[in-house]
Amino acid sequence: MTKSPQQWIRPEVQAIQAYHVPDPGNLIKLDAMENPYGWPAEMQDVWLESLRQVPLNRYPDPAARALQPLLRAAMDVPEEMGMLLGNGSDEIIQMLALALGGEGRSVMAAEPGFVMYRMIAQFSGMHYCGVPLAEDFSLDTEAMLAAIAEHDPAIIYLAYPNNPTGNLFDEAGMEAIIRTANGLVVVDEAYHAFAGKSFMPRLGEFDNLLVMRTVSKLGLAGLRLGLLAGPMAWLEQIDKVRLPYNINVLTQASAAFALQHMDVFEQQTRSLREERGQLLQDLAAMEGVSPYPSAANFILFRVAPGRANAVFESIRAQGVLIKNMKASEGPLADCLRVTVGTPEQNEAFLSALAQALA
Ligand SMILES: *Cc1c(COP(=O)(O)O)cnc(C)c1O
Numbered sequence: 001m002t003k004s005p006q007q008w009i010r011p012e013v014q015a016i017q018a019y020h021v022p023d024p025g026n027l028i029k030l031d032a033m034e035n036p037y038g039w040p041a042e043m044q045d046v047w048l049e050s051l052r053q054v055p056l057n058r059y060p061d062p063a064a065r066a067l068q069p070l071l072r073a074a075m076d077v078p079e080e081m082g083m084l085l086g087n088g089s090d091e092i093i094q095m096l097a098l099a100l101g102g103e104g105r106s107v108m109a110a111e112p113g114f115v116m117y118r119m120i121a122q123f124s125g126m127h128y129c130g131v132p133l134a135e136d137f138s139l140d141t142e143a144m145l146a147a148i149a150e151h152d153p154a155i156i157y158l159a160y161p162n163n164p165t166g167n168l169f170d171e172a173g174m175e176a177i178i179r180t181a182n183g184l185v186v187v188d189e190a191y192h193a194f195a196g197k198s199f200m201p202r203l204g205e206f207d208n209l210l211v212m213r214t215v216s217k218l219g220l221a222g223l224r225l226g227l228l229a230g231p232m233a234w235l236e237q238i239d240k241v242r243l244p245y246n247i248n249v250l251t252q253a254s255a256a257f258a259l260q261h262m263d264v265f266e267q268q269t270r271s272l273r274e275e276r277g278q279l280l281q282d283l284a285a286m287e288g289v290s291p292y293p294s295a296a297n298f299i300l301f302r303v304a305p306g307r308a309n310a311v312f313e314s315i316r317a318q319g320v321l322i323k324n325m326k327a328s329e330g331p332l333a334d335c336l337r338v339t340v341g342t343p344e345q346n347e348a349f350l351s352a353l354a355q356a357l358a
Contacts, residue, residue, distance in 0.1 A: 013123050019115070027321040028348055030339040033163075033191075033298050035219035037268045037342070039261075047257050054253045062244040067252045070259040071227060075192075075213050081203050082235035087246045089190060089214040089226030090116050093157075096228075097124035098241040100154040100184060108153035110139060112164055112325075112332050114188065117157045129153060133331065137165040137292065141173035148180050156181055159188040161195050164325060164337050166294030168197055178206045184234065188212045191296035193269040194276070203230050210234060217297060219265050220258055223251045272297050276340045282350055288357055298339045300325075303357070308334045314356035320349045 006014065022031070039047070064085055077083055086092035097107070097120050107121035111130035121128040131147045134140045148156070156177060161168045178185045185208055187199040192213055200211050210230035215223060225247065228235065258265070276294060283291040283301055291301040303311050312324040323337040338349060 010123075010125070012125055016119060016122050019119065022321065024321050027316065027319055028341070028345050029321050030341050030345060030349055031321045031323045031337075032221070033217050033296070033339045034221050035217070035265075035268055035272070035297070036345060037219065037271075039264065043261060043264065047254065050257050051250070051253060054249050056249060058249070060245050060247060060249045060252055064247050064252050067247075067256045067259075070256055074259045074262055075227065075229070076198075076200050077227075077229045078201065078203055081229050082232040084228045084235045084239050084242065085247050086226045086228065086242070088216065088224040089188065089212050089228075090120075091224075091246060092212055092226050092228050093117065093120050094124070095238055095241050096155055096184070096186065097121060097126060099238045101126045106151045106153040107155045107157070108144075108147060108151060109157040109159075110144065110162065110169075112137075113157070114159050114163045114190075126154070127151070133162075133165070135331070137162070137167050137331070139169040139173045141170070141176055144173070144177050145180050148177070148182075152182055154183045156183065156185045157188055158185065159190065160197070160199065161191050161295040163190065163296065164298075164300055164323070164332070164335075166292055166296045166298060166300050168195060168295045171197075174199075178209050181208060184208050184210060186210050186212050186228075190214050191217055193218045193265070194273055194297045195295045197295070200229065207231070215255060215258075219268055220255065223255055223258075225251055225255050269297075272340050275343060275346060278343075279338075279340055279346050279350075282346075283353075286350075286354065286357070289353070298337055300335055300337045302334050303336065305334055308336055311353070311356045312336055315349070315352045318348075318352035318355060320345075320352045322349065 068083060072083060086095060093116050101124045106127040106129050107117060108129040109117040110133050118128045129147055129151050131143050158169060158174055189198055189211055192198055203209060203211060210228055212228050214226040280291055280299055283289050288304050289301055291299050315322060325332040325335040325337060327333050
């Protein structure tokens with residue numbers, strides 16, 4: 001008998017491709033929807049000083065009691081709703097798979113969509129059902145309702161706005177999906193800070209609606225902190241599969257500090273929304289570039305057929321890292337995605353793109 005990983009690693013794990021994150025080196029990093037801005041020096045000093053009080057020898061508070069009320073206020077979680085924290089929303093997606101998954105259970109999402117929905121469904125042994133968006137990336141509500149009838153999914157993810165397309169789905173279509181589904185519908189609002197629309201105030205209106213948020217795209221991607229909000233009856237069950245110390249002491253203390261300075265993040269995200277408008281306008285004015293409208297802090301754009309890889313490589317060679325969607329066919333064929341950065345970074349990207357197309 002061989003003692004090989006092929007013999008023991010579950011076939012569904014062997015079948016998936018590892019999530020690849022490129023090394024940015026010294027490149028201008030516009031590939032991962034991070035906020036490019038740091039904190040004012042005084043704020044950084046006060047934060048560092050506050051960390052002196054953090055007892056690294058103790059386990060974290062599993063209920064994150066100091067952090068919860070600040071997060072609740074910052075994210076406008078309705079008073080009567082529960083809240084569950086994750087090590088990034090990625091971990092929440094994994095908790096949902098653990099709590100609702102198993103033999104014969106399905107996860108459904110619109111495609112193209114966030115890759116973690118598919119990946120976590122696959123490695124947790126669930127069936128993944130990806131329903132194509134319409135050609136303009138709007139929600140194909142009829143197709144979603146038909147897929148619900150066929151698969152009766154345990155979990156449906158609706159990213160609002162969607163990644164990588166950047167658009168907000170039609171609210172009435174989403175409502176029809178929530179009403180029709182027997183299972184849980186999770187509205188993923190990772191880009192809420194840039195969107196201006198939310199299902200958070202509608203929690204409680206439907207038995208099966210939960211809203212997921214994260215502090216990552218707001219400007220705290222390094223902390224790894226996401227949250228799931230909704231009726232307590234759901235959250236107290238899902239909380240059973242949460243590892244008790246999933247939010248470490250440095251994250252709890254730093255997030256609590258940061259959320260007391262929401263004005264700083266509001267100012268930063270306001271500039272990024274303005275920059276997004278400028279970037280979209282500049283991209284639209286370029287010959288051979290078709291950008292899609294965006295309610296997030298990134299823009300998806302299409303280049304001439306067969307040119308995406310060369311354009312991506314040329315931009316990288318000029319010192320700017322964006323995201324290559326790596327699709328030779330299908331809805332994302334010839335598409336690249338750029339995160340909105342500082343005005344200087346956006347200028348560097350635009351001039352590299354112009355050079356790549358010349
Ligand atoms: C970035 C992103 C997330 C992941 O957020 P983390 O909290 O950093 O894990 C979740 N959903 C969507 C749609 C995203 O684009």
